[in-house]
Amino acid sequence: MENIGTPLEVGMLLYPGFTMLDLVGPLTVFAQHAKIYLLWKTLDPVFSDTGIAMVPTATLDRCPAKLDILFVPGGFGTADAMNDAQLMEFLKRQAPGARYVTSVCSGSLILGAAGLLNGYKATSHWVARDLLASFGATPTKGRVVMDRNRATGGGVTAGIDFGLTLLAELRGVEEAQMIQLAMEYDPAPPFDAGSPEKAAPAIVERVKTMIDLATPAAQVAGG
Amino acid sequence: MENIGTPLEVGMLLYPGFTMLDLVGPLTVFAQHAKIYLLWKTLDPVFSDTGIAMVPTATLDRCPAKLDILFVPGGFGTADAMNDAQLMEFLKRQAPGARYVTSVCSGSLILGAAGLLNGYKATSHWVARDLLASFGATPTKGRVVMDRNRATGGGVTAGIDFGLTLLAELRGVEEAQMIQLAMEYDPAPPFDAGSPEKAAPAIVERVKTMIDLATPAAQVAGG
Numbered sequence: 001m002e003n004i005g006t007p008l009e010v011g012m013l014l015y016p017g018f019t020m021l022d023l024v025g026p027l028t029v030f031a032q033h034a035k036i037y038l039l040w041k042t043l044d045p046v047f048s049d050t051g052i053a054m055v056p057t058a059t060l061d062r063c064p065a066k067l068d069i070l071f072v073p074g075g076f077g078t079a080d081a082m083n084d085a086q087l088m089e090f091l092k093r094q095a096p097g098a099r100y101v102t103s104v105c106s107g108s109l110i111l112g113a114a115g116l117l118n119g120y121k122a123t124s125h126w127v128a129r130d131l132l133a134s135f136g137a138t139p140t141k142g143r144v145v146m147d148r149n150r151a152t153g154g155g156v157t158a159g160i161d162f163g164l165t166l167l168a169e170l171r172g173v174e175e176a177q178m179i180q181l182a183m184e185y186d187p188a189p190p191f192d193a194g195s196p197e198k199a200a201p202a203i204v205e206r207v208k209t210m211i212d213l214a215t216p217a218a219q220v221a222g223g
Numbered sequence: 224m225e226n227i228g229t230p231l232e233v234g235m236l237l238y239p240g241f242t243m244l245d246l247v248g249p250l251t252v253f254a255q256h257a258k259i260y261l262l263w264k265t266l267d268p269v270f271s272d273t274g275i276a277m278v279p280t281a282t283l284d285r286c287p288a289k290l291d292i293l294f295v296p297g298g299f300g301t302a303d304a305m306n307d308a309q310l311m312e313f314l315k316r317q318a319p320g321a322r323y324v325t326s327v328c329s330g331s332l333i334l335g336a337a338g339l340l341n342g343y344k345a346t347s348h349w350v351a352r353d354l355l356a357s358f359g360a361t362p363t364k365g366r367v368v369m370d371r372n373r374a375t376g377g378g379v380t381a382g383i384d385f386g387l388t389l390l391a392e393l394r395g396v397e398e399a400q401m402i403q404l405a406m407e408y409d410p411a412p413p414f415d416a417g418s419p420e421k422a423a424p425a426i427v428e429r430v431k432t433m434i435d436l437a438t439p440a441a442q443v444a445g446g
Binding site: 019020021024025027028031036038045050051052053054055057105125126143144154155156157158160161164165168173174176177178180181182183184185186187188189190191193194195196198199200203204206207210211 | 242244247248250251254268273275276277328349378381384388397400403405407409411412413414416417418421422426427
């Protein structure tokens, strides 16, 4: 493990329609140990898929060449991001210099579309996971899936588990446990409906309809 | 339960030094069911305690008089917020018209400073919980503590449990479970150090030093 006094360089991609919690979970985990770049084409606020905006801190062309962590969140804007040539070019350029190439939720589809998961095990939101196969990845169930330097997290809230796992890799278990305690991450969901195996079938079907990622992914596959 | 077609009116306070995850957890839970107002004095970006900015959507004087949920996040900026006369005046004006008066993390100290928890059971981040007594509240351990129309959550990540609990109250258990599944909230922390009872004593001491809320609270108590 390197000197923990040196901040990690973490580049987190924003794009219109990203899911804010996908990003804010790991951001909060990394913050005390990292210099964080929120990246977009311009420095104008970027609207998430709840309509709430975050403010980028650096443009894509000002991103350091060597990041410790390159991170892509998911969101309802995933399909448009996959079809964005400038974004794809950015990811292809950054990934070779990054120590870890990472995502949460449907962000793995964006990494896949950039050709960065070919031959890797990876996960995604449960609704989207199987679509990873079309990018040469091996869809793998899990809150956090690590394969060499690819680290992908499951849907939305999995970003907290993802962040703590990656922080422990980079800074050690004790530092990760300190952050866990500071974030009081001792979860107690009031219901046990957080995975398709646990939720009632009718609820699973309604959520599938609500989050229909099949269509945009098909557009990309055909494009 | 009222017509679930009518969006909830949710007013979420921003202030310099708020903890973004305190707010983004419940925001994500409520989003599909709510019209969300991110409130601050101006519409300029507000910097959280990780240095990342969010963009308000309404000024304090444009907040609807009758909110379903009035929400205050915690953060390292808590003490300054407690000493902000305009903020205190806003909370005192809004609370009587709100269906639920709520907070996550040290946000409950801000509610307390505005006199809104006097005679209520309430919780906070574990580091700050006992300080609630100085505002006439009964410090109560719990991820989510409900007492009449006051709903307070524990530290940072407790905001997700808080959000789902409150959504179930307002929109029913099935709708809350749908949101839980959509957010894939089936937590699997890689370590079991999320509460002071579970973490190693040395880690608890280091976190207490890192998050020293005693000093600012004492300032307020003496001010």
